[in-house]
Structure formats: structure tokens, C-alpha cells
Amino acid sequence: MLATLAKLLKVLNSETSPWSLAWGISLGMVLGLTPLFSLHNLLVLFAVLALRINLSFFLISFTVCSGLAYLLDPAFNYAGELLLTSPKLLTTWQALYDLPLARLAQFNHTITLGSVAVALVLLFPVLVMAHFIIINYRTRIQIRISRLPIVNIIKGTKFWSLYQKASQVKKGLSS
Amino acid sequence: MMRIIRWPGVVGFFVLVVVVIVFFALFLDNLVRAGLSSALTRTNRAEVNIEQVELRWSPFAVDIKNLQMTNPEKPTHNRFAANSLRAEVRFWELLIGKIHVEELTATGVQIDHERAQPGKVLAAAEPREKIAVRDRLAEFNIELPTAKSFLEGANIATPALVKEAEEKFNQREQLFSEARKNLPKQEALDNYQARIEAIIDSKPRTPRDLLAAREELNNIKQELRAEKERVDAFLAVSESIVKDTKQDIDEVKATYQADLDRARALFSFDTESLTELSGIMFGAQVEQWAGYALMAFDLIAPLLENAKENEATTPSRWQGRYVDFDTHSSPTLWVKQAQLSMQLEELEFGLAMQNITWQHERINTPTEFQLTTNNAPGWEQFNFNGDLFINNLGQVRGKQQWQLAGVQLHDLELIGSSSLSTAITTALLNSVGSLVINNGDITGQGDLHFTDTDFSVTGEGRVPQYFGQALSRVNTFELNLGLSGRFSSPKFQLRSDLDQQLGTQLNAILSTEVESRLAEVRTSLTSDSNGFMSKAEPWLVQAEALHGQGKSLEEGFAELLKAEVDNLIESESERLLDRLKKKLGNN
Numbered sequence: 001m002l003a004t005l006a007k008l009l010k011v012l013n014s015e016t017s018p019w020s021l022a023w024g025i026s027l028g029m030v031l032g033l034t035p036l037f038s039l040h041n042l043l044v045l046f047a048v049l050a051l052r053i054n055l056s057f058f059l060i061s062f063t064v065c066s067g068l069a070y071l072l073d074p075a076f077n078y079a080g081e082l083l084l085t086s087p088k089l090l091t092t093w094q095a096l097y098d099l100p101l102a103r104l105a106q107f108n109h110t111i112t113l114g115s116v117a118v119a120l121v122l123l124f125p126v127l128v129m130a131h132f133i134i135i136n137y138r139t140r141i142q143i144r145i146s147r148l149p150i151v152n153i154i155k156g157t158k159f160w161s162l163y164q165k166a167s168q169v170k171k172g173l174s175s
Numbered sequence: 176m177m178r179i180i181r182w183p184g185v186v187g188f189f190v191l192v193v194v195v196i197v198f199f200a201l202f203l204d205n206l207v208r209a210g211l212s213s214a215l216t217r218t219n220r221a222e223v224n225i226e227q228v229e230l231r232w233s234p235f236a237v238d239i240k241n242l243q244m245t246n247p248e249k250p251t252h253n254r255f256a257a258n259s260l261r262a263e264v265r266f267w268e269l270l271i272g273k274i275h276v277e278e279l280t281a282t283g284v285q286i287d288h289e290r291a292q293p294g295k296v297l298a299a300a301e302p303r304e305k306i307a308v309r310d311r312l313a314e315f316n317i318e319l320p321t322a323k324s325f326l327e328g329a330n331i332a333t334p335a336l337v338k339e340a341e342e343k344f345n346q347r348e349q350l351f352s353e354a355r356k357n358l359p360k361q362e363a364l365d366n367y368q369a370r371i372e373a374i375i376d377s378k379p380r381t382p383r384d385l386l387a388a389r390e391e392l393n394n395i396k397q398e399l400r401a402e403k404e405r406v407d408a409f410l411a412v413s414e415s416i417v418k419d420t421k422q423d424i425d426e427v428k429a430t431y432q433a434d435l436d437r438a439r440a441l442f443s444f445d446t447e448s449l450t451e452l453s454g455i456m457f458g459a460q461v462e463q464w465a466g467y468a469l470m471a472f473d474l475i476a477p478l479l480e481n482a483k484e485n486e487a488t489t490p491s492r493w494q495g496r497y498v499d500f501d502t503h504s505s506p507t508l509w510v511k512q513a514q515l516s517m518q519l520e521e522l523e524f525g526l527a528m529q530n531i532t533w534q535h536e537r538i539n540t541p542t543e544f545q546l547t548t549n550n551a552p553g554w555e556q557f558n559f560n561g562d563l564f565i566n567n568l569g570q571v572r573g574k575q576q577w578q579l580a581g582v583q584l585h586d587l588e589l590i591g592s593s594s595l596s597t598a599i600t601t602a603l604l605n606s607v608g609s610l611v612i613n614n615g616d617i618t619g620q621g622d623l624h625f626t627d628t629d630f631s632v633t634g635e636g637r638v639p640q641y642f643g644q645a646l647s648r649v650n651t652f653e654l655n656l657g658l659s660g661r662f663s664s665p666k667f668q669l670r671s672d673l674d675q676q677l678g679t680q681l682n683a684i685l686s687t688e689v690e691s692r693l694a695e696v697r698t699s700l701t702s703d704s705n706g707f708m709s710k711a712e713p714w715l716v717q718a719e720a721l722h723g724q725g726k727s728l729e730e731g732f733a734e735l736l737k738a739e740v741d742n743l744i745e746s747e748s749e750r751l752l753d754r755l756k757k758k759l760g761n762n
Contacts, residue, residue: 044689049184073493084498097500103270111495 016054018138022130024048024057026123031058033072033122034115039105072118073111080114086101184369204228207237211683219254221245222294234277235656245294246287253290254473257515258283268505272497276510284517286470332430334703341707344714347416350658351718353631354412357405360726370395371735379716396736403732406725413722420715424708431704438696453671455655456589456597461656465667467519468577468621471561472662475531483521506534522550535564541573546635555581563612571662576609577621586623595634597642602628612662619658626651640736652676 031044048058069076083089096102122144145151208228215223226241239260246254259282265275289733370391379388466473499507510531517524528544535541546559560574582604590597603626610619628650632643657668 042192046188049188049191050180051184052179052181073495077493077495080495081498090500093498094502097271097502100267100270103267106270106497108498108500109495110498114495124621170642 017052018131018134020052020054021057021134022127023051024054025061025130026059026127027053028061028063029065030119030123032062032067033069033076033119035112036066038112038116039101040116064141069115072115076118077110077115078114079117080110080112082116083113084108084110181387204230211237215244216297219244219247221247221250221254221296224294234263235269236263242291243294245290245296247296249287249298250293251290253285253288253294256283256288257281262510272507273501273505274508275505279510279513281513282516283563284515285365286473286517286519287466331700333427333434333700336427336430337704337707340427340711343423344420344707344711347420348714351411351416354409354416355721358721359402359406359410359728363402367399398624399732399735403729403736406729406732410722410725410729413718413725417715417718417722420711420718424711424715427704427707434553434700435693435697439689439694442685442692453652453673453677454669456670456673457654458667459669460587461669462588462667464623465614465621465656465658465665468559468575469610469658469665471526471528471546471575472563472612473565473571475528475542475544487499497600503659505535506532508532509534509538522548523550533565534568536567551582553581553583554579571612571615573612573662574610575619577607579604579606581605595632595639595642597630597632597646599625600629600631602626608656610658615662617658617662617665621656621658623654623656624651625654628652641681641684644684645677648680649673649676709743 027044027048031048034041048055049052084093093108096107133168204227207230208225211228212225213225215225222245224241224243225239227239229238229240230236231238239262239551240258242255242257242260243253244255246252260279261281262279263277265273266275268275353723374388374391377384377388379385508531511529513528513531515526515528517526525547526544526546528542530538530540531542533539541562541564543562544560548554548557551557557579559575559577559579561573563571563573584599584602584604587599587602588596589599605624605626606621608619608621610617610621630643630646630649632639632646652671652673653669654673657670658665660666661670
């Protein structure tokens, strides 16, 4: 647990692209909020693995959002029901119903569609917000935090030594 | 561009995909087996076991080996079992939660087959009441009661009544004797007559004579008044005694007759009471045949009803639901063709069914079924078909008909117990029937015509003996099977002319025995009542005569008490005297 936290802090304080971290958080949210064994999650997984998206933040985001999804399933069910029973969208759904790929995506399942819709709506706000927070953390918050007395106490703990160790390994690998 | 792609990640993704595919290739059959067992168990409302499932991809099909579906009403047996079952399923419909089976074939199908272990039931059905054959036969009291057992029975009223009547009679006889002493003696009456005649003979002319005559008459009247009071007391007692004794005698006579009638009724067979005999003999067998006749409905209907209920249940907010956008409105479950081959009592049958679904209005076609047989030697005719339609409101309607001719029955056990065993050794069976289902209610009937029948009956006691003799005289009979109730749990009613035939035969066999036992009862009852009747009846005649005599005296005294001297002497004298003479006995 401490090692994971150290790793996360290391990544946060490193020079890793803020977009990489922000995409990790937002795509982890998509995977976490929607049913795991869905066709669209195959695409999400491919994107996370194939592109330079931070895996640590992706996994943390996925774990946290999976827990949230259990609580939010009734809301997703409501959203899906609303969309799937909307008369304006009926022709779209009927057209999709004839497409094998759409059937594989199980678009007509209320929780699947509801959760995907909510995740897509949240994707870009979460991405932009995460990017903003990471940038601000690195430029302002990180320096202020390092000056706090509590941080000096932390620097004397096992956690700090782990963090340092991780940083040295990173430096060694990069040199 | 190349910087943003993580090549080890791309490789890792494909490795992951391959691992997932391999995992499913290895374990998909087992996953499907578990999923199918669970879904079928929910639909069947009782445990469903599947030994093995294999998936075929082209055409997409599911092969199931050794499928066993527990009967929820009888968990020790399977409602349906099949050695192998193959369903060619439309893959794309499956992905959106629809099961469209192009062709379903099942071999080694067994209905009501005993399980190795009782299956678990999700919702236990109420057990049906079963009465043992021996208990049912006991209701008919085929064993005749002996005269002794009848006479010792609590139903016989004559002996107790006679005893009670005798005691009352003795008391009344004594009371009557006492009261009789109040009647005037003959000498006293003669004396009154002589004194009145003396007054008349004196023919008083002078006032003195008249006064003397009047005084004498007043004296007589005074004495007569006292006599009349005693006669009145006698009449008061004797009237109630005569009336009660007469009533007792009538009651004894009536009870004697009622006891005799009861004995006659008990000893003789009432054919009306044998209306259920054929039900006992053929009930189990006919129920089994009716079960075969309703096999198609039994297989389809409960499953469709349960599946429909499962679908109609409001989906959980935590599970969601599939919304149907099918412009063709195809059913959720649709088995287009099904062919089941099964063995029933050494015969192979094929049950073909088309369009199994509970959403018939979507395809505008009912579920149809036909039963055929290939190896039924001697069967001259066999037609069996029907259909079933469930509309959008969930109302079920359907029909079924059958004709069967030339079935040769051999050694068909009807009742099998150590105390009584009955079997048809040989018989020829023809049957025709039909049934209709309307809004889930079933009405129908089937006629089973048996000819050239030969029965065998064995067992302990006299019942098998009576049965065997009676059945040996039966050559032809009809069984009429009535069907009613809900189609998912039909009720059977059985009527037969066999009951009447058996009743007549049993009556004929037992008539001699009945007469001798009846004579024995009559003798016993007569001896019980004779003692009392021989005393009471003659006594009653005498008592009635004395009562009449007392009444005449009382009337005579009353008239005399009204008489005056002038009347006596003149015009009325002769008439009064004549009447008095008559009342007192013509002397």
C-alpha cells in the first residue's frame, strides 16, 4: 500500500506528461463505471496499453470507479431506460438493433447504455480537470507542501525512504 | 507519432486477448453448463441437472448430454429427462437476450422418470392426497356382515325397545287392575235397576206417594253420583293406559320392521355405492394414460408459464434489462422445430412440436404438436395432435384430440398388493377423446372402450373371490374420462358402466347368502318381540273393552242423574229404562 502510494507520488512529481496522467484517470473511470465485460472496454483497454497513458493512475481510477459503479447502477439503469425509451431515439435504436456489432456492444441493455453515456459525458470534464489539477500541483502545491513541517517529519519515515528508493531506481534506469 | 505508441503495450494487449480467448475456449462449455442449469432451474422451479454441454460454432448449436429436470410436485422423479439434446440456436439473437432455436432434437426422452436422488425444489407444491387402495376398498364393505355381528351392532333397536315396553306394560297392568276396582259390581247395578222399577211400578197418584217416590229417586241419585265419580276415576286412568300401551305396541312393530329393513339393506349390495369401484381399479392406470395424453401440454405449458412469469418480473435496478427494438417483433423464446423421441411402456414415440413460444401473437401461429409411433404392432389407427396459443394478455387456449384403435393389452396390472391384486390378462382397447383449453381452463373427455376382456384376481380373504367371480362375467365395458380444472394441474373424473356390471354380478353372487342371513335376523328379532306382543296385544283388547264398558256406565249414570219422577213415570219412563237396561248389559 505504501509502495503504491510512493509510486503514485513519484509519478506525480516526475516529469511524466500531465496528459498521460489525466487520460489514465479518465479512461480508468470509463472502465470502472461501465460493465467490465463489454465490447467498448476492449477498445479502452487497447488505448490504455497501446498509447503512453499512465497505468498506475489508470488502475487506481478503475478501482475507485468500480466501487462507485456498484452504488450508481440504479442511476445508470434510470439513464439507460430514459434513453432507450425515448421516442426521438427510437429509429436510431432500431437501426442499431440490426447491426451485429451494436448487438455485441449490448447497447439495448439499460445499465450498459446508461453507464457508457454517463462515462462519456464525464470523460472530457474529468480529463481537463485532472490535467488542470496535475499542472497546478506541480507548479504551486508541490513546493508549498515541501515547506510544511509535517513534510519534514514524513521525510524521516519508512515511506519517504521507499519514495527515495523509487526515485533512484528511476534515475538509474534513465541514465 | 511513434513516441505516443507503447509497443510493448500493443503486444501485451494482444497477448491478453489471446489468453482470454484460450480461457473461454477451455472453460466456455462449463460456464454455459452452469448458466443453463441455473436458468432452467429458475424456469422449472426445481433442480435441473446437466451432465455435459458442448458448443458447436457452425452452425451454432448447443449439445446437451443427460438433461434431468426435477418435477417440483414430485421431487423424486424427473418431469423430463433426455439422454441427449441438441439445439441449433441463432447466435445474433442470443446476443440481445433472445433464444431462437431453429431445430431442437432430443433422444432418449423419459417422462416421470425416477431420479437417483430427489431434486431440490424452489417452491414446494402442495402434496396431493392419496388414499391406499385397501382403504378405498374397505369403504365398499364388500365383505358381508354376519347375522350375529349385525344383531350385536348398535343399530338394532328392537330388543332394547321391547325390554323397555315390557317394563312399562307391567306397571300399567297393575295400575289398570287397581283402577278397575272402582267399577260397580253387577249386583249393585241390579239393585239400582230393581229400585227404579219399584218407583215406576208404584205409580204414585197422591202427593204423598209422589213425595215418597221423589225422595227415593233422590236417594238413588245420590248413590249413583258416588258411583259415577268412581267410574270417572277409572276412565281417567284407563284411557291413558290404553292409549300408551297401544302406542308402545305400534312402536315395537315399527321398530321390528325398521330393523329388518336395515338388515336387508346392509346385506344386499347397493349398486349406487359401487360407483367408484372402477375408479379404484383403473384410477392409477387411467391417470397414467391421461398423463401421457397431456404430455405435450405438461412439457410445454408449465415451462412457458414460468418463463413468461420470469420475464414479466420487474427487472432489478441493479441488473438492468434488455429493451426490445425488434421491428419484426420476434418472440423472446422461439423453438421453431422440436423433435423428441421417447420410450413409453415398450413403445417408441416421436413427439414433433412447432413454434414453441409464449408470444404467439408475435408470430400469429400457435404451438402445434403431433405424436407418432413407429413400432406399435396391431394398432389399426393412431392420431394424436393439438395446438396451444398464449395471447398477449397471457390467456392460454388450445385443443387436442386423439383416436386410437386396435390396441391389444396384455397383463396390465390394475391393483397390485398382497391383499388384492387385479390385472387385465387380455383386452382390446379403442379410445377417442378431445380436450379444449380456454383461458387456462381445461375441459375434455376421453372414452376408453374395452372388449374381449379377461381379468385375473388374486389375494387373501373373500373380497378377491367375489371380485374374481364378478369380473369373470364381464366381457365389455366403457371407461369415460373427464378432464377439468387448470391446464397446468388438471383433475380427472372417471365413470364407467363397469361399476353397474360389477354391482349386478356381486348382487347375484351374494343373494343366497343375503337371504339366509336375513332369515336369521328375522328369527332373532321375532323371538325378542314375541314375549311382549303375546301378552300385551290380548290384554289391550280386554282393556279396551273394559274402558268402553266404563264409558257406557258413565253415560247411563249421567242420564239417570238428570231424570225426575214425573218423567220416569210417564212418557220417558219406558225409554229410560230400556236405555239403562242396554247400558247395564241387557239384563
